[in-house]
Amino acid sequence: MNNSRTISQINEKIEKGEANIYTAEEFKKLIKKGETPSFEEVDVVTTGTCGVMSGTAAILNFIVSKPGEFIRAREVYLNGVPAYAGPCPNEWLGSVDVILHGTAHSIHDENYGGGFLLKDILEGREVDVVVESVDGKTINNTITIDDITRGQIIGARMAFKNYTAFTNPNSDAVSSIFAATPLEGNLSGLTFSGCGDLNPLQNDIPHNVIKEGKRVLLNGTVGYILGDGTRSSAEKPNLMLSGDLTKMDPYYMGGFKTGQGGEIYDTVAIPIPVLSEEIYNNLLITDDKIDLPVADIKGRHLPLDNTNYQEMWENYDLRPQYNRDKCSSCDKCIVEEICPTNAFEKGSLNIAHCYGCGMCANFCSHDAFDMNTGDVDLEINGQNVNIPIICRQSDRLRGNKLSLKLKKMIENREFKL
Numbered sequence: 355m356n357n358s359r360t361i362s363q364i365n366e367k368i369e370k371g372e373a374n375i376y377t378a379e380e381f382k383k384l385i386k387k388g389e390t391p392s393f394e395e396v397d398v399v400t401t402g403t404c405g406v407m408s409g410t411a412a413i414l415n416f417i418v419s420k421p422g423e424f425i426r427a428r429e430v431y432l433n434g435v436p437a438y439a440g441p442c443p444n445e446w447l448g449s450v451d452v453i454l455h456g457t458a459h460s461i462h463d464e465n466y467g468g469g470f471l472l473k474d475i476l477e478g479r480e481v482d483v484v485v486e487s488v489d490g491k492t493i494n495n496t497i498t499i500d501d502i503t504r505g506q507i508i509g510a511r512m513a514f515k516n517y518t519a520f521t522n523p524n525s526d527a528v529s530s531i532f533a534a535t536p537l538e539g540n541l542s543g544l545t546f547s548g549c550g551d552l553n554p555l556q557n558d559i560p561h562n563v564i565k566e567g568k569r570v571l572l573n574g575t576v577g578y579i580l581g582d583g584t585r586s587s588a589e590k591p592n593l594m595l596s597g598d599l600t601k602m603d604p605y606y607m608g609g610f611k612t613g614q615g616g617e618i619y620d621t622v623a624i625p626i627p628v629l630s631e632e633i634y635n636n637l638l639i640t641d642d643k644i645d646l647p648v649a650d651i652k653g654r655h656l657p658l659d660n661t662n663y664q665e666m667w668e669n670y671d672l673r674p675q676y677n678r679d680k681c682s683s684c685d686k687c688i689v690e691e692i693c694p695t696n697a698f699e700k701g702s703l704n705i706a707h708c709y710g711c712g713m714c715a716n717f718c719s720h721d722a723f724d725m726n727t728g729d730v731d732l733e734i735n736g737q738n739v740n741i742p743i744i745c746r747q748s749d750r751l752r753g754n755k756l757s758l759k760l761k762k763m764i765e766n767r768e769f770k771l
Contacts, residue, residue: 357393358630361771364397368764368771373397375764377757378552382640393634397627398764398771401554402757404621405517405547405748406610408531409510409584410456412472412599416483416502418495419448424487427452431484434460435471449503450485456618467616470609470696475499477604505599507572511583511592513622515555516548516644517748519661520651521741523734528652529613534694534713534745536613537651543716543744544648544730549753550641550663554624555591562633563626569769570595571623571760574603576769595622605706606752611694619709619749623756625764627771641667648732659732666728666743672710672751674725676703681722689714689723694745709749716744 367373374391376384378401384390414437427439427450437452444450456468475481478499485493499505520532521544527536533545550556558564566581577597586592606621628634642664650656681701689698697707698714712727729742763769 360629361627364627364629365771367397368767371765373765375400375761377754377761378402378557379754379757381637382551385638385640390638393628393631396634396637398761399557399626399628399637400623400757400760400764401552401557401626402621402623402753402755402760403513403549403553403748404606404750404752404756405514405549405619406531406612406617407509407512407514407620408457408617409512410468410618410620411508411510412454412456412468413451413504413506413508414454414502414599415449415451415504416497417449418483418485418497419493421448422446423448424485424491424493425489426487427485428488429486431461432481433466433471433474434462434482435466435468436461457616459615464615465611467609467618469607469616469618472599472618473604473608475502476599476602476607499600502600507577507595507597507599507602508580509572509583509593509595509620511585512595512620513554513624514548514592515559515590516550516553516646516663517546518654519544519546519646519648519666520654521545521648521658521734522651523658524650524652530651531612531614531617532651532654532747533613534611534711534747535692541734541739541741544741545651545745545747546646546666546743547747548646548663548666549748549750550644550667551639552750552753552757554622554626555593556639556644557626557637558633559636561591562636563629564593564624568624569771571756571763571769572597572602573606573621574756574759575601593622606756608695608707610709610747611692611696621749621752621756623753623760625760625769625771640664648734658734661730661732665730666746667750670728670743671725673705673708674703674710674712674715674723677722677724680720682720684720689718692717709746710751711746711749712743713745716742
C-alpha cells in the first residue's frame with residue numbers, strides 16, 4: 355500500500371500541536387543510530403544550508419539628498435562598492451534605486467565587497483554613499499538601514515545541491531573563488547562546499563515539494579522560491595530565491611574573502627512536508643551516500659577522484675577554540691590576514707562572525723586555534739594520498755541553526771507550509 359497524506363492534513367496536526375517535526379540534523383542522527391522514524395512518525399523535516407552563494411544581489415532605494423540637488427545618478431558607491439543605478443531614474447527626487455551585486459568589490463579594497471557591505475548594513479553601521487550624477491555633481495552622504503525605504507534580496511542561484519571539492523595537483527599556487535587564499539600546489543590541501551545530508555535539494559531530489567511560490571527562510575526571514583536558479587539542471591539544481599533584506603538577520607549573511615576577492619554567503623532553510631513514501635525515502639539519504647567529486651582547482655571540471663560528505667563532516671569540529679595564551683601577538687598576524695569573514699581581529703575571535711572554515715587552525719604557526727577539520731584519503735594519478743581539509747566554504751552550524759528556527763516557527767504557527 356502506498357501511504358500518502360496532504361498538506362491540509364499535516365497543517366491540521368500542526369494546529370493541534372500533534373505534528374512530528376524534525377530538523378534534518380535530528381532526523382539524520384536518528385537514522386545513523388539505527389532509530390529511523392517510520393513514515394507515520396514524521397510529518398515535516400526542516401532542512402538547511404549555508405554557503406558562498408555568488409548569485410546574490412540586492413535592490414535598494416534610499417534618499418541621498420534633498421529633492422532638486424541633482425538630476426539623476428550615473429554612478430553610486432556604498433563604502434566604495436559600486437552599486438548600479440536604476441532601473442528607475444528618479445529624476446530630481448534626491449533618492450536612488452540601485453542594484454548591488456554581492457560579488458562586487460570595493461574600489462578601495464578587493465577583499466571588501468557586497469557581502470561585507472550588506473552585513474554592515476544589517477548590523478546598523480553607517481555606510482558612506484557617493485553619487486556621481488549625470489549633470490556632473492558629486493553627492494556625499496551617509497546612510498544606515500533606517501534610511502533604506504526598500505531593500506530586497508534576489509538570489510539568482512542559491513541553495514545548490516551540494517557542490518565540489520578542490521585540490522591543487524599542480525606545482526604552483528592557484529588563486530580561485532573556491533579557496534580562501536591561493537591554494538598551494540602538490541596536493542597540499544583540500545577545500546570544499548556543501549552541507550551534505552542537511553541540504554534542502556539533497557533531501558528533495560526530484561523537487562516533489564520544493565517548488566515555485568513556496569515559502570522558505572532566507573537569512574532568517576520569510577522568503578519565496580521564484581523558480582529554478584540560473585545554470586540549474588536536474589543533476590546540479592539550485593534555486594532562485596527572494597526576501598526582504600531589511601528583515602534579515604546579519605548572523606546568517608555576510609562576506610567571505612577568497613583568492614579572487616570578496617564573495618557573499620547566505621543561509622537557507624526549507625521545510626519538507628512528508629506527503630508520500632517517495633518523499634520520505636529521499637529523506638533517508640545520509641552523508642555517506644552523497645558523492646562529492648574532487649576536482650583540479652585550476653580546471654574546475656577536471657575530476658581527480660570521488661569522496662563523500664561523511665568524509666568531510668563526520669566527527670569534525672564546527673568551530674575553533676581560541677587559546678589566547680598561545681597567541682604570540684605577531685606583528686603581522688596571518689590569521690587576521692586570511693580569515694575569510696574577518697572574525698579574528700586585534701587578538702580577539704568574534705564567534706558570531708566566525709564561519710567555521712578552519713583556516714585559522716590550519717595556518718596559525720603558533721597553534722593558538724584548536725579545531726579538527728579532518729583529512730581525506732584519495733587516489734590521484736595512481737597514487738594514494740592523504741590530503742588535509744583546510745577550508746570549508748559551507749557552514750553546517752548556521753544551516754542547522756536556521757533549520758531549527760524554522761522548526762520552532764512551524765510549531766508556533768509563525769510559518770505556514
